[in-house]
Amino acid sequence: MGLLSLLAVSLLVGSFAGPARSDTPYKGGRRSPVSLYLEPLLERLYIPEYSAFREVEDPIYDRNDYWFWTGDNAKILLLLLMDYERYGYLADKIASFVESMYRDFLFLKKKADMSIRVQSDRPEEFRVSNNLVLLHGNLTSDGVYLVYEGRPVIDEVALFSGAYVSYNRTYHQVRGHVTSTSIDVEGRPDRPDKVVLTIGFGTPQGIRGTLQYIVRGRSPIVDVVLTVVNDGAEAVFDVKGAIVLDQLSELASFDHFYSPATGEVPIGEAPQRLATMSGSDAWWVIYRKYSLYESEAIWMSCPNHSNVVKIWNEGSSSEAHRLTIEYEGPSRFMPGERWVVTQEVLAMNGLNWVDIDRYDMREFDLVDVDPSFDFDWGLNVYALAEYFKRTGSKGEAVWEMIANFHRIALSSSRVRSRSLAFLIEACLTMYEATRHPLSLEMAEDLIGLMMARYIGYNPDGKMIARLHAEGGGGYTDVQAEVAKAFYRLYEATGDGAYLEYANQLFDAFYIDDNGLVSVRQICGLERPGKWSLHHGYVLDAGLLIRPESHITMQSLSFLLSLTREDFTIPNKKVGGVLNSEEHPHAVLRYGDYLDRFLGTPVVFKRLVSANVTSVVPDASAMSLAINLTGPSREAQL
Helix, strand or coil: CCHHHHHHHHHHHHHCCCCCCCCCCCCCCCCCHHHHHHHHHHHHCEECCCCEECCECCCCCCCCCCEEEHHHHHHHHHHHHCCHHHHHHHHHHHHHHHHHCECCCCEEEEEECCCCEEEECCHHHEEEECCCEEEEEEHHHCEEEEEECCCCCCCEEEEECCCEEEECCEEEEHHHCEEEEEEEEEEECCEEEEEEEEEEEEEHHHEEEEEEEEEECCCCCEEEEEEEEECCCCCEECCEEEEEEECHHHHCCCCEEEECCCEEEEHHHCCCEEEEEECCCCEEEEECCCCCCCCEEEEEECCCCCCEEEEEEECCCCCCCEEEEEEECCCEECCCCEEEEEEEEEEEECCCHHHHHHCCHHHCCCCCEEEEECCCHHHHHHHHHHHHHHHCCCHHHHHHHHHHHHHHHHHCCCCCHHHHHHHHHHHHHHHHHHCCHHHHHHHHHHHHHHHHHCEEECCCCCEEEECCCCCCCECHHHHHHHHHHHHHHHHHHCCHHHHHHHHHHHHCCEECCCCCEEEECCCCCEEECCCHHHHHHHHHHHHHHCCCCHHHHHHHHHHHHHCCCCCCCCEHHHCCECECCHHHHHHHHHHHHHHHHCCCHHHHHHHHCCCCCCCCCCCHHHHHHHHHCCCCHHHHC
16 A cells, blocks of 8 residues: 555545643643652653653763653553543543654654763863763874763664774874873853864874864764865875774674765675765665664764765675775865865764665754664554644544555565554554544554464464564563454454454463563563553553453552552652653553542542552452452443
């Protein structure tokens, strides 16, 4: 099905008018358990400046370490839609934030407070970051590490080392001719605009220069600037300069190269010289062709150079190891002349390499943005589809996203099955909203892809949804979301084959010795649902497929055991603090259940206070909950 056909369907959404939205905070009425869970999020995580919820209440690393994940905000949007009468004004803002992170062929991963932090200004052991990129190393030896994100877990992707200039057919490495180093901070002391790391060098015949690394606030791009000046008395000839990225195969894994001049080139099949280009429009990417949102990548361009650029790889037959980018300079370099090359460098973790030819990042607005491909793209589309179903807004954008990711799913076997399941749910939600058969056809198209690529069996003979088409594993959250997609398609079509898949997938769950709902992978490894997010997925699928099953009740019991007096679910991964990934996704999976079956917030608080603090491997926690409800909901009202 083509993009034009789907966009034609979007014309229908103009006539779909959802319920009236609330433009201001709703003050009246009784608060539901869902609203009680939303209050801590609002009070502690929502930042009006960004119209988004930040990742954690307190910085993980230092005072400016705040990220606003697209996927986290999509999860919160789903939670807000459960109480839209009260929170419609906020749902509108979050839906707009999620939509704003979509860029034609991908969802960007996150926004951030990208203020610069100079953690060490010693040239021999410097450390400078802006929350999405970090540089550290030793300027005196021309060793500068490029780090993606730069939180305490260092994710180094490249080492800048080995830059050189050549003239008169003689090469001179910068690190062998260092004359000075400096670190200059520009802007306000408490919030710098720019930090410039400078290595000064001097070579024979009066040729001197600088190699600079520039980190800017609000930008994930690092500028590497090579400046060469002829301070000698005579001309030199055939000037060249090179910027070198070393240790690539040791720090990361880049097995493909792309430039508009060469197209995609597997490095293992390429000659040592990867490309020869010319023109100021030259740009290129080295990347790992793995799953779209786990593909490490380094994007580069040279905006101010019109001569020939030569790029070659050394030291590895199948991966990039030492990438040399050599720039052709003046053929005759006279005394007093100056030659400057600027190379832009951008590290990413997540790349839509299906559309690699569209990755000229200079066309993107990258202010305060991480342009990595968001791994929760399916969830993002699903959340916006649910928003459209509730409000009648953003329908055309949702259709465009569905068409785009349908194309990507068909083009790549490296799409994760969980994202594919959410995309199927987005199609079904649009079908429920418009009743147009094209959306149902899309869902069936994608579920066929799911069955062909991702479904297998573990050693116990249980049906498992693989995470990747080529992978041997299944995960608790993946298993649950795929089962739910099959069940929803059964509801939409009445086809018993989809129901059979949903049941078989759900039958693979069991409760391990620690009382956690688990699934055994195709390779036989056990994958327990360690966090609230995983049990939230299982509960969501269970309430739909097997509402009274042992697995469903155990998932609810686990989530209740984590609930604190302030109605929040601590996230163990970040020290038990409120977190926008774990918290909403778990709560939205059972908030409606609690609202319907456990009565008013007063009753719910009695339940929380009843010391349901351990995971119980049967339905006794649910029985306790029902017994604690006391008077009926109607009586309490």
